[in-house]
Amino acid sequence: MSRKKRTHRFKQTNGTLGAAKIDSILLEGGGTLNWSALESGIVQKVQTYIAPKLFGGESAKTPIEGKGFP
Numbered sequence: 017m018s019r020k021k022r023t024h025r026f027k028q029t030n031g032t033l034g035a036a037k038i039d040s041i042l043l044e045g046g047g048t049l050n051w052s053a054l055e056s057g058i059v060q061k062v063q064t065y066i067a068p069k070l071f072g073g074e075s076a077k078t079p080i081e082g083k084g085f086p
Contacts, residue, residue, distance in 0.1 A: 030058050051080050
């Protein structure tokens with residue numbers, strides 16, 4: 017699925033949830049999903065949690081993929 021379609025779905029879903037008077041959601045995902053949500057403009061608040069087990073290394077994925085912010 018292209019990034020443009022993912023962004024559109026976020027905005028469409030956000031409108032549907034708003035019509036149902038749902039004003040917040042918990043979005044759990046990897047770096048690609050997190051970046052898509054940020055890029056679409058639906059994110060108003062970010063909370064992060066560090067799990068008791070850490071996985072990583074030089075080639076590990078980051079919590080937010082994509083082009084990033086300047």
